[in-house]
Amino acid sequence: MTSIVNRPRESPWRAVSMEEADESIRKVAELFEKEIETILVDDLKIGQVLAEQVTAPENMPATRTSIKDGYAVISADGHENRKVVGASSAGSVHGNAIHSGECIRISTGGVVPDGTDAVIQVEDTEIEKSEGENELEIRVKSLIRAGQDIRQPGSEVKKGDVLLGVGCVLGSAEYGLLNAFGIEKVKIYKKPQITVISSGNELVSPFTKPLPLGMVRDSNSPQLVALFKEHGFKAINGGRIADEPTEIEKKLKKCAETTQIIVTSGGVSMGEKDYMKHVLQEKIGMKIAFGRVWMKPGLPCTMAHGLIHGKPVVVIALPGNPASAWVCSHLFVLPLLRAISGVSRIYAQKIHVKLGAALKLGPRPEYCRAWLEHSEDERLPIAHVTGNQISSRLASLVGAQVLLVLPSNEQKKNLEIGENVFALAITPNFSV
Ligand SMILES: Nc1nc2c(c(=O)[nH]1)N[C@H]1C(S)=C(S)[C@@H](COP(=O)(O)OP(=O)(O)OC[C@H]3O[C@@H](n4cnc5c(N)ncnc54)[C@H](O)[C@@H]3O)O[C@H]1N2
Numbered sequence: 150m151t152s153i154v155n156r157p158r159e160s161p162w163r164a165v166s167m168e169e170a171d172e173s174i175r176k177v178a179e180l181f182e183k184e185i186e187t188i189l190v191d192d193l194k195i196g197q198v199l200a201e202q203v204t205a206p207e208n209m210p211a212t213r214t215s216i217k218d219g220y221a222v223i224s225a226d227g228h229e230n231r232k233v234v235g236a237s238s239a240g241s242v243h244g245n246a247i248h249s250g251e252c253i254r255i256s257t258g259g260v261v262p263d264g265t266d267a268v269i270q271v272e273d274t275e276i277e278k279s280e281g282e283n284e285l286e287i288r289v290k291s292l293i294r295a296g297q298d299i300r301q302p303g304s305e306v307k308k309g310d311v312l313l314g315v316g317c318v319l320g321s322a323e324y325g326l327l328n329a330f331g332i333e334k335v336k337i338y339k340k341p342q343i344t345v346i347s348s349g350n351e352l353v354s355p356f357t358k359p360l361p362l363g364m365v366r367d368s369n370s371p372q373l374v375a376l377f378k379e380h381g382f383k384a385i386n387g388g389r390i391a392d393e394p395t396e397i398e399k400k401l402k403k404c405a406e407t408t409q410i411i412v413t414s415g416g417v418s419m420g421e422k423d424y425m426k427h428v429l430q431e432k433i434g435m436k437i438a439f440g441r442v443w444m445k446p447g448l449p450c451t452m453a454h455g456l457i458h459g460k461p462v463v464v465i466a467l468p469g470n471p472a473s474a475w476v477c478s479h480l481f482v483l484p485l486l487r488a489i490s491g492v493s494r495i496y497a498q499k500i501h502v503k504l505g506a507a508l509k510l511g512p513r514p515e516y517c518r519a520w521l522e523h524s525e526d527e528r529l530p531i532a533h534v535t536g537n538q539i540s541s542r543l544a545s546l547v548g549a550q551v552l553l554v555l556p557s558n559e560q561k562k563n564l565e566i567g568e569n570v571f572a573l574a575i576t577p578n579f580s581v
């Protein structure tokens with residue numbers, strides 16, 4: 150380690166572009182073997198990731214099925230009255246033959262009897278003859294087309310069609326589909342566990358009252374654990390450590406006994422106590438994939454990987470500033486976790502929004518926290534920035550639905566009110 154006087158006056162770490170950082174993340178994710186397990190569909194947890202392609206074992210619907218409550222008829226009988234000779238309700242099939250001039254009362258979801266080729270809804274008929282509660286004959290009030298109001302076998306899903314692809318995140322829709330086809334077991338990727346650590350001599354428990362002068366309540370570690378859980382990952386709080394190289398090294402090695410993904414915050418910038426990169430590279434022998442990223446907030450964001458106790462480990466060392474740690478978790482940690490977990494779509498959804506106010510651009514591309522307003526007269530949602538965007542301002546995360554993707558000021562200095570920009574949708578969504 151260099152002395153304070155001789156410490157570098159410039160960061161030795163090249164600030165890589167967002168594209169380079171993304172590429173490193175995808176490459177590092179490939180170093181992790183994905184564990185596959187077979188699980189009963191009944192035991193599935195929402196947010197688990199499919200490790201196999203699931204195809205339809207049968208047609209859906211399996212047979213011709215009525216779309217309406219009404220009567221199954223022979224369309225060639227045209228406008229003639231029909232004799233009601235039976236019923237086919239959902240779950241009870243009419244098996245007898247049907248002849249010209251006859252019809253079968255049918256309910257939505259009922260099997261359309263052989264010999265009939267159309268369903269006429271009850272609203273388009275009148276009772277012609279009845280006996281007590283029994284309908285005997287109906288009059289037809291509308292034209293009948295062959296095939297009307299019938300779902301043909303396989304019209305929704307054909308046997309053998311792909312239902313769900315590898316890497317699909319299982320939400321309620323997918324869970325419903327698996328149940329509808331009677332699929333009992335599926336292969337899923339085991340979710341990795343993430344350990345979150347906060348580093349900083351100033352950090353104290355969030356419940357410290359009164360707060361001693363110069364101390365800071367550790368909000369990053371509980372917040373990041375909550376963020377990863379919100380997005381469907383298993384995360385634990387590994388606690389706080391001091392800005393002390395031996396302590397950092399010991400803690401990382403200890404965590405690596407039980408976890409392969411470690412997320413730290415603090416100690417990655419140019420301060421005299423910023424030892425994180427030094428420990429990762431020099432003490433533990435990890436490779437720093439990137440040591441800075443040309444973006445805001447989060448310039449000193451770092452990713453390192455290597456073997457600890459013979460197993461691959463990745464450490465994402467986030468800046469300590471709370472807004473930087475949270476934004477970088479969205480931009481770098483969540484995509485890494487998704488990639489390691491086998492999720493096929495690893496990035497947040499990109500949408501177009503309109504700026505609700507003019508914005509000054511900075512030298513680095515910036516990710517501003519914003520909420521969206523939907524107006525009757527505007528095609529695009531209007532984005533409102535969540536107040537002061539300084540990296541230390543934790544309150545700037547509250548209510549944020551998107552991260553505005555703002556370019557650097559190389560081309561122009563400001564964006565005007567009403568200009569269109571891209572935004573990343575960051576609210577938890579298991580179908581990412
Ligand atoms: N000379 C330079 N100084 C700084 C640079 C630079 O390039 N040259 N970069 C700035 C940028 S950008 C960032 S971002 C910060 C990040 O620095 P560190 O990662 O080293 O973070 P710390 O110094 O440890 O902490 C910064 C700030 O955040 C508070 N903090 C830290 N951990 C927590 C936590 N767990 N919970 C709540 N708050 C936390 C800490 O008390 C500090 O106030 O560096 C700039 N400096």
Ligand code: MOO
Nearest residue numbers: 446447448473540
């Ligand atoms: O990149 Mo830092 O997060 O601006 O303060």
